[in-house]
Structures are given as structure tokens and as C-alpha cells.
Amino acid sequence: MDSRTIVLTGVTRGFGRETVELLIRERPQDHYVVLARRGGERLAAELxxxxxxxxxxxxxxDLASLAEIRRAVEEILRGLDTGYLPPLGGYLGNAGLTVTTTEKRTTDGYEMTFGVNVLSHYLLVRELLPRFTGPGWIVLTSSDCHFGQFRYTLGATPPPRWETPERLATPRAGGAREAGRAYATSKLGVIYLAHALARRLPESVGVYSYNPALVAGTDFFRHAPGPVRGVLNGFFQLQRFLGRGMTPQQAGARLAETILTGLTARTGSYLDRGRHVPSSPESHDEAREEELWREAARLADADRRAERADILDE
Known part of the structure; x- marks a missing residue:
């Protein structure tokens, strides 16, 4: 198979790092573009x-900055245009975060969890969309917490609460519980994005939302205070002991295997550790999906409209 460019986010540490190392070893002929908040060149050298x-x-x-995302896309497009990068064939949107408050803001003033977990992937994929060539794939990491059921979260994460995208993007008062709800809601939004994308991609490019399940031993809770971080990491370790979770190495191997050999399900599918299973009934709502696509465009382009207005005022 000809070499392709594969763009990856969320591969600095944890199971994302394990995944990309396995992908590179199995497909060394491809060119991998890794996005990192800082030290992207250092990460590339390490890999x-x-x-x-x-x-x-x-x-x-920095996925919390729309301007940074556009600058990164421009760099990728220059590589594609000059032939430094082979044709674009894959995108792994693994980057995501959880914080301890819904008051934290992105550079552009949006609620941090929604801004990074949903808006950043929307903008990256939208800007790269015309350049994908088949056979190609897009994988967006979601979570089974989007079901909002105790059997998936054991009460550790509140169920999602979908609202208008504008409301979800608005910082608001709220502590750890509301921040957990924002995380679950953002993962529901990822599935909505995948469904909206499936209606826009050519037949030769598939899009999937992927659930890695509980992954113990990662730095996922690095933004939480020390005592809270210890409790949450302990909870994840317990789930792995009970057979409900995986190590970063196991989760990375499963995701890499899925990308290399298992993307045969219908585009738009939800893959639970590589298996095509139904996502929640709430995650199938075309009206919400299309509203999110439209409103994400408005939110993601707000900084450019503000720039134009500033220029006209000068």
C-alpha cells in the first residue's frame, strides 16, 4: 500500500503514546504528524x-486555542502541497481532558472541556476534510460514560446532559461533579460529530468513535488536586483488577490493532475496544448532530469574525 500521512492528537503519553508507537512499527512507510501542546518536534524525535x-x-x-489549531493545519497543508507529506489518509483524535471545574476557559473563552474535547476536533477535521484520500479513516476517542448508566461508570461520572452547543461552550459555575458531567457530555458530542461527519465524507473515508474503556495508570487526572487524583487513579486501578479496565499497553495495542485491521464496520459506527456495538439511544439524534455541526462552525469561526471586525474598525 502507498504511504499516507496520518495526523494524530493525544499521543504524548498514556495509551495514545502506546498506540502511535505500535502504528509506526507496523506501518513505517506512512508519515506520522503528531500534534502536541508544546515540544512537538521533541515528541517526534522521541517517537x-x-x-x-x-x-x-x-x-x-495547543488544542485550547483556535488560532493554534489553524496554524497547525496550515503547516500540515503546506507539507501536503509541497509533497513533503504524502496524501492524507488518517486522523486519530485521541486528545481529551477532564478538569475539576466548568469555569475554566480556553484561550477563546469557551468552557475548557467542550472546547478541547469537541471544538478542537471539529475544527481540525473540518479544515483537513477536503484533503483526505481513500482508503482513509478518522477515529475519534469517545467513552462509555456517554451512556450515563451506573453499570458503565459505577457512579464515578454523572450522566451527560445535552444542551445547545452555545450553552455547552459557555463557562459556568460548577465544581468537580459538574465538570464530570461536562466530560460525559463532551464524549456524547464526539459521537454526534462522528455521525455528522459520516454524512459528509466520501465513501472511501470512514469515521468511527472509539471507546477504550477504563485505562488505569495514565496521567489523565493530572489537572485534579493531589488527593482527588489519588482517589480517581485508585478507582481505575481497582476496575482493572476487577477485569473492567486495561493498562495503557493493553489499551494502546487494542486501538492500534483496530486501526490496522479492524476498521471494517459501517462508517459512523461506535467501536467498543474494537468491537462494533450500539452506542446509547441518545447518541442517535440527527437534529442534535446537525445542530452541533452548524454551531461548532459558528463558534470555531468567531475569532476570525472578531479579527475582521477589528480591522474594519481601524
């Missing part, structure tokens, strides 16, 4: 050294 592959490029990109 190249770990895998023995040279076709790894790092791009600095």
Missing part, C-alpha cells in the same frame, strides 16, 4: 528513536 522510523513530524499545537 522516531523509539521506533526506528524517520517519517515522523512534530507540530506544536
Amino acid at each position: 522516531a528513536q523509539a521506533t526506528g522510523a524517520s517519517a515522523v513530524t512534530g507540530v506544536d499545537c
Whole structure:
């Protein structure tokens, strides 16, 4: 198979890092573009050294900044236009975060969880969309917490509460419980994005939402206070002991295997650790999906409209 460019987010640490190292080892002929908040070139060098592959490029990109996302996309497009990068064939949107308050803001003033977990992937994929060539794939990491049921979360995460995208993007007062709800809601939004994308992509490019299940031993809760972080990490370790979770190595191997051999389900599918299973009934709502696509465009382009207005006022 010809070499392709694969764009990846959320591969600095944890199971994302394990996934990309396995992908590079199995498909060294592809060119991997890794986006990292800072030190993208350093991350690329680390991955190249770990895998023995040279076709790894790092791009600095803060996913909490719309301007940074656009700058990163422009860099990728220049590489595609000049032939430095082969045709675009894949995108892994693994980046995501959870914070301890719904008051935290992105650079553009949006609620942090929604801004990074939903808006950033929308903008990256939208800007790259015309350049995908088949056979291609887009994988967006979701979570089974979007079901909002005790058997998936054991009460650790409140169920999602969908509202208008404008409301979800608005910072608001709320502590750890509301922040957990914002996380679950953002993962529901990821599935809505996948469904909206499935209606817009060519037949030769598939899009999937992927649930890695509970992954213990990661730095996922690095934003939480020390005592809270200890409790949550302990909870994840317990779930792994009970057979409900995986190590980063196990989760990374499962996701890499799914990408390399298992993306055969119908586009728009929800993959639970590689298996095509139904997502929640609430996650199938075309009206919400299309509203999110439209409103994400408005929110993501707000900074550019403000720039134009400033220019006209000068």
C-alpha cells in the first residue's frame, strides 16, 4: 500500500503514546504528524528513536486555542502541497481532558472541556476534510460514560446532559461533579460529530468513535488536586483488577490493532475496544448532530469574525 500521512492528537503519553508507537512499527512507510501542546518536534524525535522510523513530524499545537489549531493545519497543508507529506489518509483524535471545574476557559473563552474535547476536533477535521484520500479513516476517542448508566461508570461520572452547543461552550459555575458531567457530555458530542461527519465524507473515508474503556495508570487526572487524583487513579486501578479496565499497553495495542485491521464496520459506527456495538439511544439524534455541526462552525469561526471586525474598525 502507498504511504499516507496520518495526523494524530493525544499521543504524548498514556495509551495514545502506546498506540502511535505500535502504528509506526507496523506501518513505517506512512508519515506520522503528531500534534502536541508544546515540544512537538521533541515528541517526534522521541517517537522516531523509539521506533526506528524517520517519517515522523512534530507540530506544536495547543488544542485550547483556535488560532493554534489553524496554524497547525496550515503547516500540515503546506507539507501536503509541497509533497513533503504524502496524501492524507488518517486522523486519530485521541486528545481529551477532564478538569475539576466548568469555569475554566480556553484561550477563546469557551468552557475548557467542550472546547478541547469537541471544538478542537471539529475544527481540525473540518479544515483537513477536503484533503483526505481513500482508503482513509478518522477515529475519534469517545467513552462509555456517554451512556450515563451506573453499570458503565459505577457512579464515578454523572450522566451527560445535552444542551445547545452555545450553552455547552459557555463557562459556568460548577465544581468537580459538574465538570464530570461536562466530560460525559463532551464524549456524547464526539459521537454526534462522528455521525455528522459520516454524512459528509466520501465513501472511501470512514469515521468511527472509539471507546477504550477504563485505562488505569495514565496521567489523565493530572489537572485534579493531589488527593482527588489519588482517589480517581485508585478507582481505575481497582476496575482493572476487577477485569473492567486495561493498562495503557493493553489499551494502546487494542486501538492500534483496530486501526490496522479492524476498521471494517459501517462508517459512523461506535467501536467498543474494537468491537462494533450500539452506542446509547441518545447518541442517535440527527437534529442534535446537525445542530452541533452548524454551531461548532459558528463558534470555531468567531475569532476570525472578531479579527475582521477589528480591522474594519481601524
